Amino acid sequence: MFTTRPELVGTHGMVASTHWLASSAGMAVLEDGGNAFDAAVTAGFVLQVVEPHLNGPGGEVPVVFTAAGEATPKVLCGQGVAPAGATTDHYRGLGLDLVPGSGLLAATVPGAWDGWLTLLRDYGTKSLRDVLGYAIGYARDGFPLLERVSATVETVSELFREHWRSSAGLWLADGKAPRPGARFRNPKLADTWEWLLAAGEAAGTDREAQIEAARRAWSQGFVAAQVEEFCRTAFRDDSGADHAGVLTGQDMASWQATYEDAVTADFDGWTVAKIGAWSQGPVLLQQLRLLESFGDRLSYVDGVPTPETVHLAVECAKLAFADREAWYGDSADVPLDTLLSKDYAQARSALVGETASLELRPGSPDGRDPVLPRHVLAGRSAIVTDGGGALGEPTVSRTGAVRGDTVHIDVVDRWGNLVSATPSGGWLQSSPTIPSLGFCLGTRAQMFWLDEGLPNTLAPGKRPRITLSPTLALRDGEPALGFGTPGGDQQDQWQLGFWLAHTVGGLNLQEAIDSPMWHSNAFPSSFYPRAWTPGELVVESRLGAAALESLRDRGHQVVDAGPWSLGRMSAVSRDPHDGFLRAAANARGNQGYAAGR
Structure with missing residues (x-):
């Protein structure tokens, strides 16, 4: 597996962020x-x-963290x-x-x-x-x-x-x-x-x-x-x-x-912690839960995900983000326990076929009917994005509007404190x-939406449903990993790619960050003017020409984003057995660096 930099390893402390x-x-x-x-x-x-x-x-x-001596993640x-x-x-x-x-x-x-x-x-x-x-x-x-x-x-x-x-x-x-x-x-x-x-x-x-x-x-x-x-x-x-x-x-x-408990879910010895459903954070957990049904079909070859892996990840992302649109919000009674349950995920995973879905398909947790904004319903097939969507940095739309983006920080120290933060805005x-x-x-x-009665309807004193989504993971109950990336709606898709590369592909932190990334634009953007393109899949060309063609054959509208363009991941980790601290940062854009000893 080609890697841009070594994974840093030490015992004193590690910092990884989007700027040196x-x-x-x-x-x-x-x-x-x-x-x-x-x-x-x-x-x-x-x-x-x-x-x-x-x-x-x-x-x-937003920050997700664990303090030394504590195993309960907080936000x-x-x-x-x-x-x-x-x-x-x-x-x-x-x-x-x-x-x-x-x-x-x-x-x-x-x-x-x-x-x-x-x-x-x-x-x-x-x-x-x-x-x-x-x-x-x-x-x-x-x-x-x-x-x-x-x-x-x-x-x-x-x-x-x-x-x-x-x-x-x-x-x-x-x-x-x-x-x-x-x-x-x-x-x-x-x-x-x-x-x-x-x-x-x-x-x-x-x-x-x-x-x-x-x-x-x-x-x-x-x-x-x-x-x-x-x-x-x-x-x-x-x-x-x-x-x-x-x-x-x-x-x-x-x-x-304020402080609150992190939302967590368990996956094969890992516990993944996110901020709550007033943000998009739990969509990573939903994606992972959906992918449990396809575990034996996920694989990496020489550090590169197979087309099958990308297809399954994208189709599960579409289902999770459709639920985000219908159910997440600070003003909502979010049925999060059901959304993260194995039974719900197993039923939803049956919707994943061998070809790309072109529909927005939120589920009906606890038998409740989903309600979508009028803007989304009216624009399902009519609204298109600007040729590939956000690439992790501010972009200019066809209307001339400029979207902002985000930064990210991960830190771990010799005492066992672990912090993951995704600042943004302004x-x-x-x-x-x-x-x-x-x-x-x-x-x-x-x-926010201006439609009344939605989980994310504008109201005084309410938090907007943000895309900011830092992640912390525990291994066998011990805080072990903090990671995240800028990228708006793509944050929890690029983090999924990193997670799969690390846990399925067996890559170290730097190799997992350097592994080819992808994301779907097949659900409504969280940013004005709330555009989306059903079926659009943006991928780095390092996935390979044959893989891109295979994904097109499955019905995905593939946009080749070039070899090094998607994601600005950073990550730190702590091995609870030997105490080694590790860190890595994204080389794309020539900004992100990790430091440590």
């Missing part, structure tokens, strides 16, 4: 005596600076809720059928700051200045700008010049997009963080008191006040009109990050920059 600077900063904290939680928070803040087209301070973060929910003013009547009163994917109407309460600080307070050991200093340094002194950041800014430069002048002020120096590799600075963001640190340290020398004061300074102080004032101004969004936001300081003051191209703060708001509310 974040992994390096996280490792520096581990070397300084910090634990996995300290390192994850550090890396998370650095990613807000160096991958601003994929996440930012105005975004969100930190750093996903903010819909504002009090975000009612379906308000949006429909503006003439909208969907929540726009950009601008201010799609803003939920920013969750990343409170999420990271809550995790640091409860499980970390370092001070806020210790972990935030790396990000402040890059924002103040500069960092090498990724080529894809430059390309993203260039794509939306006209929007910035004509409608989002504050974004133009930050990103279009002398009227031009910054060149790739240029040293880019965001001093206003550094100022914002320094102000929050000062507010925290004014509370005294106690670490937790400082963190609590910094949390309040964000949600009840200067930041919340500036956010509310900015949201009163109307800005152009994907609808083609100018709209003001509905997010207020009171919305921010009323929300805080993309530079999706909402205008707040000039007094140096960052923009998230647009996660675009994932």
Whole structure:
């Protein structure tokens, strides 16, 4: 099996993420005596600076983790809720059928700051200045700008010049997009963080008191006040009109990050843990449960999945994601026990045939009839995506809209703490920059529906059904593996490919990440304008020409995405028997790196 890099093996600590600077900063904290939680928070803040087209301070973060000595996976929910003013009547009163994917109407309460600080307070050991200093340094002194950041800014430069002048002020120096590799600075963001640190340290020398004061300074102080004032101004969004936001300081003051139990399912000695069905997380568990019926037909040859394996995985993904569309949501009574049960999966797996399904087929758990959004029903065969769908990075649709994406972090330390986090939102191209703060708001509310009575209907105080989906796995009851990837709806499909390569193909972490990936676009996108293409299967050409032809013969509409284009996986592991720690990161895009010793 060809591999781009060695799998890292050591005993001190491992960090893997989607950017080398974040992994390096996280490792520096581990070397300084910090634990996995300290390192994850550090890396998370650095990613807000160096991958601003994929996440930012105005975004969100879900985390799945286990603390040393504990075998029960937990979830930190750093996903903010819909504002009090975000009612379906308000949006429909503006003439909208969907929540726009950009601008201010799609803003939920920013969750990343409170999420990271809550995790640091409860499980970390370092001070806020210790972990935030790396990000402040890059924002103040500069960092090498990724080529894809430059390309993203260039794509939306006209929007910035004509409608989002504050974004133009930050990103279009002398009227031009910054060149790739240029040293880019965001001093206003550094100022914002320094102000929050000062507010925290004014509370005294106690670490937790400082963190609590910094949390309040964000949600009840200067930041919340500036956010509310900015949201009163109307800005152009994907609808083609100018709209003001509905997010207020009171919305921010009323929300805080929370903990909950992870959703788990057992598979042949493994226990896989995900965030709950207010996200898409359980679809990975559903896919794995469905594939149990086909275990003897899954195989890898020289590190490459057979066409049979890809076909079965894709058809099971279609069934799981159809259930996601019909049943998942924060406002729903989700029949999760039934959806993850062996009996339900066995009945559903009978729908998997030898050819590609072109239908969206949600099930009827507990005899309940599924209900789909009108937009989905009306667009089953009419809506098409832009030639292959999301490839793990921001893409531009035929309408000119730009979708954001995500970052990912995995950390394991010598004490046995294991953390997997998928921060996202607050993309530079999706909402205008707040000039007094140096960052923009998230647009996660675009994932709600405006139809009444759905599991994911927009409602004040509810979380959108996010695609963010970190994973943690236990082996024989011991925390052993953390992994994840950016990629929107593709996250739990690419993670499935990694999982199969690792557990069925027997590949190590790096080999499994490097193994050819695939995904289906045969279900509605979670992002505006909610498009989908029945039958479309996007694959990396390294699967082999014969395999691609075999999949076409089975009825799949195969899109060749090139040899190295799908997924930005990273992973860490801990062997409970010998204590060895391992890590690997994706080489696609020349950004992701693992660090450790």
